[in-house]
Amino acid sequence: MVKPIWISRDYDACSGCRRCELACSIHHEGWMWPEASRVRVFMPFPGLEVPHLCSQCQDYPCIESCKFDALSIDPDTDAVIVDREACTSCGLCITACPGTVPTLHPGDNKANICDLCGGEPKCVEVCVEAGYNALTIVHEEPNIHRKLYSRNPVDTARDLAVKMFGEKGLEVIE
Amino acid sequence: MPGGYAGKWLEVDLSKDKIEEVTYSDKILEQYFGGRGLAAKIAWDKVGDKWSEMDPLAPESPLMVYTGPMTAIYPGTRICVSGKSPVSMGTVGSTAATELANEMKSAGYDGVTFMGKADKPVYLLITDNSAELVDASHLWGLDGEKTLIKLNKEVTDELTKRKPNVGLWKDPGMIYIGPAGENLIRNAAVLAKICHAAGYGGYGSLMGSKNLKAVVAKGRGTLPVVDAPEATILLWKKTHEHLMARSAMRRQGTGYAGYAVGADTSSEPIRNWQEEWHDEKSFGGPMFETRFWVKKKWADFNCTTNCMKVSCIKTGPWKGDITDMPDYELQAYCGTNFGIFDPEANIHLSALADQLGHSGINGPNTAGFAVELHQRGILSDEDFGFKPKWGDVETFDKILRMMAYREGIGDVLAEGTYKAAFLIAKMKGKKPEELLKYAVHVKGIEVGAHGTRSDADYTHDISYAASVQGGDHTSVASDGYNDMSGAVFTDSAVFCNFTYYGVPQSLVFDFAKAITGFPMTLHGWRSVTGPRIVTLQKALLMMGGPGLKWEPIKDDDNPPRFYEPLPSGPYKGKTTDKAVVDQKLQAYFDTLGWDNRGIPTKETLKKLDLAFLEKSMAKLR
Ligand code: SF4
Numbered sequence: 001m002v003k004p005i006w007i008s009r010d011y012d013a014c015s016g017c018r019r020c021e022l023a024c025s026i027h028h029e030g031w032m033w034p035e036a037s038r039v040r041v042f043m044p045f046p047g048l049e050v051p052h053l054c055s056q057c058q059d060y061p062c063i064e065s066c067k068f069d070a071l072s073i074d075p076d077t078d079a080v081i082v083d084r085e086a087c088t089s090c091g092l093c094i095t096a097c098p099g100t101v102p103t104l105h106p107g108d109n110k111a112n113i114c115d116l117c118g119g120e121p122k123c124v125e126v127c128v129e130a131g132y133n134a135l136t137i138v139h140e141e142p143n144i145h146r147k148l149y150s151r152n153p154v155d156t157a158r159d160l161a162v163k164m165f166g167e168k169g170l171e172v173i174e
Numbered sequence: 175m176p177g178g179y180a181g182k183w184l185e186v187d188l189s190k191d192k193i194e195e196v197t198y199s200d201k202i203l204e205q206y207f208g209g210r211g212l213a214a215k216i217a218w219d220k221v222g223d224k225w226s227e228m229d230p231l232a233p234e235s236p237l238m239v240y241t242g243p244m245t246a247i248y249p250g251t252r253i254c255v256s257g258k259s260p261v262s263m264g265t266v267g268s269t270a271a272t273e274l275a276n277e278m279k280s281a282g283y284d285g286v287t288f289m290g291k292a293d294k295p296v297y298l299l300i301t302d303n304s305a306e307l308v309d310a311s312h313l314w315g316l317d318g319e320k321t322l323i324k325l326n327k328e329v330t331d332e333l334t335k336r337k338p339n340v341g342l343w344k345d346p347g348m349i350y351i352g353p354a355g356e357n358l359i360r361n362a363a364v365l366a367k368i369c370h371a372a373g374y375g376g377y378g379s380l381m382g383s384k385n386l387k388a389v390v391a392k393g394r395g396t397l398p399v400v401d402a403p404e405a406t407i408l409l410w411k412k413t414h415e416h417l418m419a420r421s422a423m424r425r426q427g428t429g430y431a432g433y434a435v436g437a438d439t440s441s442e443p444i445r446n447w448q449e450e451w452h453d454e455k456s457f458g459g460p461m462f463e464t465r466f467w468v469k470k471k472w473a474d475f476n477c478t479t480n481c482m483k484v485s486c487i488k489t490g491p492w493k494g495d496i497t498d499m500p501d502y503e504l505q506a507y508c509g510t511n512f513g514i515f516d517p518e519a520n521i522h523l524s525a526l527a528d529q530l531g532h533s534g535i536n537g538p539n540t541a542g543f544a545v546e547l548h549q550r551g552i553l554s555d556e557d558f559g560f561k562p563k564w565g566d567v568e569t570f571d572k573i574l575r576m577m578a579y580r581e582g583i584g585d586v587l588a589e590g591t592y593k594a595a596f597l598i599a600k601m602k603g604k605k606p607e608e609l610l611k612y613a614v615h616v617k618g619i620e621v622g623a624h625g626t627r628s629d630a631d632y633t634h635d636i637s638y639a640a641s642v643q644g645g646d647h648t649s650v651a652s653d654g655y656n657d658m659s660g661a662v663f664t665d666s667a668v669f670c671n672f673t674y675y676g677v678p679q680s681l682v683f684d685f686a687k688a689i690t691g692f693p694m695t696l697h698g699w700r701s702v703t704g705p706r707i708v709t710l711q712k713a714l715l716m717m718g719g720p721g722l723k724w725e726p727i728k729d730d731d732n733p734p735r736f737y738e739p740l741p742s743g744p745y746k747g748k749t750t751d752k753a754v755v756d757q758k759l760q761a762y763f764d765t766l767g768w769d770n771r772g773i774p775t776k777e778t779l780k781k782l783d784l785a786f787l788e789k790s791m792a793k794l795r
Pocket residue numbers: 013014015016017018019020021041049051123126127132133134135
């Protein structure tokens with residue numbers, strides 16, 4: 001397998017099926033648990049569905065921010081790996097992330113970040129299988145664009161709204 | 175607790191501002207399952223023998239917002255809204271696709287029963303193992319779209335304030351009413367996601383009568399634990415494989431049917447069902463798709479059928495109107511039934527109906543009825559305040575608004591097609607029959623956009639006539655036990671019909687068993703559970719309400735129009751055969767163990783563990 005991989009996201013193509021959330025939580029938690037999923041689909045207005053997940057910034061501000069060495073880079077995939085023992089649930093990584101991507105897991109309250117399923121992300125599998133291709137895998141060297149995807153999903157939806165609904169798009173999210 | 179249930183239901187007394195948690199026995203859950211079935215049972219438990227005297231819009235009338243044990247786990251999330259229907263006086267399991275259902279489950283609840291009436295507008299906010307009533311005065315009067323936009327923002331802000339450090343809070347799930355529900359338009363809808371609705375039954379007005387603007391939920395918990403998790407996950411994958419293979423449905427949704435049901439099966443309402451055939455290529459699917467569909471694969475939580483497509487008008491006077499395809503029903507009822515064959519006008523009127531809070535089938539049915547009364551010289555220009563015309567967007571734009579705000583003739587039409595017929599007859603000194611011949615309803619429920627006359631659609635002779643949900647096209651009666659495992663099942667398990675049809679029934683029932691652990695079989699559902707729910711609904715329907723009692727046999731029939739010969743198209747001259755209807759009706763009663771007037775017999779009630787209905791049924795026999 002060519003490495004590293006990155007999950008490319010095409011917001012226009014997202015159907016809002018949230019099977020990515022289900023597949024992710026089935027893989028990591030053994031059961032369907034949308035809020036424990038490492039990818040969460042925001043919908044600030046119907047039709048504007050934005051899958052929100054780690055974009056593996058080149059400079060990893062989350063890892064930088066952690067005072068307890070709980071976050072590290074997976075040498076094989078470049079994914080952020082959480083050491084759940086070391087994590088103190090302080091939430092600094094969440095604030096440090098330009099897109100506020102990490103969450104505190106609704107079960108153990110530890111930092112919850114996409115680990116790329118060790119190189120075969122389940123969210124991508126179900127999304128591609130259904131023909132949506134909102135999430136796909138690309139094999140590319142890290143680049144400066146990735147970090148730009150780390151963005152508040154409601155702001156992303158505001159932009160999408162204008163593309164999709166024209167002027168009306170300016171009014172659909174308060 | 176059997177698998178698939180969160181295990182608790184909320185009971186909200188709006189008069190007393192009191193919220194309690196309740197639970198139901200395994201036996202009740204196995205017997206009524208959830209959604210439509212459980213709601214009918216709980217409605218009976220709350221009201222009992224006083225059913226026939228209770229005004230459905232009175233404070234003591236319960237309103238149910240229930241999931242089922244399969245909700246959100248089986249593909250196609252949905253919520254079921256029910257209670258005593260202000261239009262039929264029975265119960266309807268009225269469902270809408272919305273993430274409210276899975277959010278409610280994740281928050282730890284299977285449903286909510288509302289009683290009483292709030293003294294000012296409120297909404298219910300459900301969070302993890304908790305619920306509260308919130309002032310909704312600032313939302314009252316707002317249309318559907320604005321309600322949703324405001325609620326999304328204020329609830330997300332509030333949850334963030336309460337727990338700021340867990341990361342970003344995702345938007346909640348919700349149902350709400352628009353002005354039509356608030357102003358007690360009898361057949362108003364409960365809405366979700368700006369263009370989805372629990373339309374049949376008139377539960378928008380029931381919500382309005384309680385001063386309840388919305389139900390909102392956001393949960394962070396798991397979906398409920400199931401009996402056999404590994405089997406469930408396997409079946410979940412299998413079911414999606416079946417859904418993903420349905421290529422035409424996934425590509426077109428029902429948005430190509432506005433042309434096909436007219437041109438092909440000749441069963442589409444045109445000008446209040448005066449015709450059912452057209453060959454208007456301007457109304458073809460590609461004309462909607464090419465110009466207006468801005469998202470072609472739109473799904474709700476856990477769905478790969480993605481039959482929804484987002485439409486948006488970007489230029490001209492209706493710029494900014496957003497709705498779904500429209501789906502077939504609204505292509506018909508906000509299009510062809512108004513004599514309108516222009517996609518843009520159809521999208522505008524559909525969006526308008528949604529935002530006003532009408533049920534896009536039922537409210538527009540009444541509007542079409544009114545315009546035919548004008549055509550027949552029963553209503554005048556003065557009654558409308560203008561000259562109504564078929565095919566004219568302005569006409570229907572105005573009527574839909576007048577209904578939602580009860581202005582002028584709209585105040586009468588707001589009572590729904592059936593009741594409006596009586597009120598207008600009285601106004602005009604006519605016999606009700608003279609107007610009822612144009613009223614296309616069954617048991618007070620305006621008929622969905624699938625006619626019976628050509629016999630080429632899925633709706634036939636007794637589809638509506640025998641149904642306990644009258645004109646509801648999503649749950650029609652059929653010969654034998656078949657319909658018992660159709661919508662009666664999906665509306666009680668609470669998931670979408672469009673994630674059901676096309677999946678082998680044996681697979682679905684294995685799925686149901688893996689989730690709940692109940693010894694479920696297709697046969698068991700067809701011969702016992704389904705008939706139990708339908709028999710209970712039939713009993714409640716025939717008990718009726720104040721000033722409205724359905725007459726056995728006479729009212730178990732199609733609208734008069736369905737016996738007129740089709741005037742045009744390839745099925746010209748064809749009509750519904752009354753003799754077949756009569757004969758099949760008796761066979762249907764027989765199958766279900768009802769007497770020859772359709773009243774459940776004492777033996778049947780005993781066999782189905784419905785003996786509590788005996789006293790009320792004895793009176794009707
Ligand atoms: S699986 Fe793909 S299409 Fe479905 S919600 Fe996730 S990103 Fe969107």
